[in-house]
Amino acid sequence: MDRKSLTTMKRKLLEHTFSVVLVAAAMLALIVQFGSNRPSLHADEASPLADYLSWRFLDFGDPLDRALFNEVYDATHPGSSVSGDSLLQAIDAYRREQFTNELYKTGGEERGITEQKLWKLGGMYVQFIIMYVVVMMLSYYGAQTLGVVRFIRLKQHRSSHIAELVDQFSASSSSHDRSRLSLFGKSIVLVGEAIVKGLFLLILFSPAYVIAYSIRTEFSSGSYAFMIVLGVVSNGLLINYANRFYTLLVAESRKGYVETATVKNLHAAYAWDAADGIRRSAVLRLRKQFFGHVFHHIYINAHIQFQRTLKEHASFLITGLIIIEMALNIQGHLSYEMLKNILYRQYDVVLLIILGIFVLVKLTDIAVDVWTERVARRYENVSL
Amino acid sequence: MTNQSHLPRTLLRARRDLLWLLVWIGGLIIVGAWDFAFLNQPALARLSRAVLNTLFVGTFVVCVSCLMGWLSGITLHALSEARNTFLYYVLTFLFNLIRSIPQIVGVLIGYVVLTLLIRADVLRSELSQLIWMGSVISVFVFLEISDLVRERIQHFKNLDFVDAMLCCGIKESRIVNVDILFKNSRAHLLHKMISVFGITIFLLCSIDFIVSVGLSTDVSLSNFPMTLGGLLAKLDSKQDILAISSAFTDFGSIGALFFEHLQGVSTAFIIVFTLICIYNISNAFVKRHRL
Known part of the structure; x- marks a missing residue:
């Protein structure tokens, strides 16, 4: 390999490596960031409302228990800015969230990396x-x-089947009856081929x-x-x-x-x-x-x-x-x-997957660069 | 033979790009007329809206990426000429980074941001959401035009006329922008713009399909503006295109495809037909202009 192509190759490899390292560092930093900011699945442990729900003797679905809770709360917290009614509403919303929020429903056991x-x-x-x-x-x-x-x-x-068909029709205007018959047969074959080609193209272009x-x-x-x-x-x-x-x-x-x-x-x-x-x-x-x-x-x-x-x-x-x-x-x-x-x-997992795909693209780039360089060396007849 | 009778053959041989453009427009009109006659009104309204939105985003991306590609191309050229190696390498590195991210992943990230913006009530109108979609796609396709701009400048730089014009006191910016790019690279740029339009239709339909299928099964995310991909992802459209395979085993049901399953079949057909026509327009354009 001559010195110039060697330098170009080295520069390309260096650029690929640098971009992989830089992107990996940036993504890993983001992964750590997202990982630490993840909303806790066991939010009930952190929420003050969870304390009320842990009272086994109280059923918040029972109207009698709710009325009892409301009165006891108002009586025991006379100066509180939160009334028993509003606290009950908050508990209801919290319980509803536990049933509807996807964080509590699916993938919970697998959260995080x-x-x-x-x-x-x-x-x-x-x-x-x-x-x-x-x-x-x-x-x-x-x-x-x-x-x-x-x-x-x-x-x-x-040429294309349609072009051949147009040519045949143009030619048929000046030809006699027997050749017109054979042209008709050829036209049918051409139309058939065009349809098959059309279907083939439809498949190849379809998402x-x-x-x-x-x-x-x-x-x-x-x-x-x-x-x-x-x-x-x-x-x-x-x-x-x-x-x-x-x-x-x-x-x-x-x-x-x-x-x-x-x-x-x-x-x-x-x-x-x-x-x-x-x-x-x-x-x-x-x-x-x-x-x-x-x-x-x-x-x-x-x-x-x-x-x-x-x-x-x-x-x-x-x-x-x-x-x-x-x-x-x-x-x-x-x-x-x-x-x-x-x-x-779960953006940390998403970033990890994107990083994997990015590395795959970069590895392909490196492989292609090395391969084309080797082929070029073989055909361009360069020497040190 | 009159000149008029030569017209089809002339179109077929010499101006096939124009012919394919006519085929595309004609095809869309025929599908539109058929749907107008046989498709129910709500579905027809959805389909029309999806076609218009898709074409709008396609056109928007072509314009924006042409502008971005042109600007980035001449910026890189100016930086390399001014020997500002640091900025040049930073920009080249950034562009290579964008190149290394598969387009669909980049666009998907843009859609995640779009979802967050819609939730935060930042992007309310359908137009602003479509513009966002177009802008995101532009970021991942404009490099094709940027590369072309640089390639064309480099090609002309090696010819004598650039030096001759510089000797005549003509500004380099004028030579690059007017003489090289506008006067001598219009066909190349136009060809690239046709390709970008095709890529945009493909990416937009794919991402909308993915988002509609994948991101809305369990959670009711914000509704995106209707595009062909989004319309195809609807359950009734999917059932419509499923009927295509049954038509191969039960020939009697072929007729039903054109009357009972029109929404899905029309949507799928418009997507595929558009991609085929753009491919052929682009190829014929290259051939006609010997690019």
Whole structure:
């Protein structure tokens, strides 16, 4: 690695580390702050009204006991600014709160960051990371495959189905009856293909919750496969990154070396499975290679640039996964836990989860920076 | 053949962005007309309000993030030119920090603050709440425009004409703002603004759906202004879109989707259709302007 790229790499790593340390410090400070200011679940112990409720001989739901309490209180506190009636009202409000306030109802046993909770969150975090990595790999492969297919279609001079349909109708005005009949058949096929493509696009652009709720209404914590599929195909993730790769392929194919390579007898035809064309199996492979074809070089060069977009891909993917877990209300998952804790105003737990997600994004950034730097070193032929 | 008969093909080939814009507007009008005919009045009023609010926030975010992106872009450029390294690194660090927070998490935090503000009676009117929503989303999307502004300035800085203009005594601020950004980067900026609009619709609908589903099941929080995401999260809308899957197994119920389940189906369709159209407008725009 030359000195300049080494310095750039060091600077990037330093910046990532610094931001992780700074954000972690700020968040931990806030976590401690929120933890110490947490409203006590056992508020009755601190409240002066709790003393009255601890009197076992008195039932505040019984009118006789209430009247008795009122009279005794007024008699024993003649100079008090608080009357027996108003004290009874306060006790009623307090008792009502104990039944209605969510602080007393749910999640009470788990309030705050305890060791038990940390283990639980740790498990969810690991689960989230595994899902993130799986969806990342699948969408990375899917985006490249779709991008390549689209590029090859472009090279085959295939336009959109609607454009082809319009062209056919224009041509049919000057053709004779028999060819009109065959054009009609072709048009039906085109319309059919357009409908299938339309449905496919509807799925790819649908937010995850639209697809999910059109299939079922309840989702269990074990729906991993379903969530992974949703993570890949929904929220526009796959289509947007396939489009990005396609754009890179198109830009690369316009460069001068492509024509030079063609002149030097590298294959340049794009017909499927032809001797000098592109093999379908090669497109579907995990490691795509097109030896002897000019597209091999277009693909490699576009792929290097595509790697650099992984940071954005990662951030968008995490957004998608969070949307899926939150919108589907899947219990036992990290994002649902975050939403639940926002609801219960346990902001220290929320901040801890956000910190975890932030660290994951930063780790991805570092990994992408290191990876792209290594690839650049291999191709840019730099030396010390 | 007359010029008029060429129009569809011209639109299809040369101005596909315009075509997709027409498809989007036409699609919304058709859905609106259908809903007007077959959807009950209260649901129609909710849907209209949700569409208008969503489009308002989308437009607001585009305007605000364009302004913020432009300002932050030229500020960073000016700081790097003035060799004010401390301020430059502080700002860059802050922006990178915003970049590292997944957009949905950032927006969710903004919504938590919005809930607190509504509870404290600080934000009362629907308009102010929508503006808050838009402002929060802007914070997490404006960097795309900021990056573009810097990229464009950097690109032109390497060309001779900037030095030539500086030699002619033209102020650098004028060169950057007028000649580079306004005159020579309008198409790029417009393309980015289209993308920002799409991202905003996606984020807004998603966050409203999440908030409506997740934050209101156990507790009656403040009611947010109705948007497409919020409307889709309503129980009757969810039941409507659930009917879509049953239509695949029971073909006879397909018709019911367009008459009995209109609220949910229309809402979901408008969201997805808008995202598809914006994607296509953006792609065709890039192609037409060779960006």
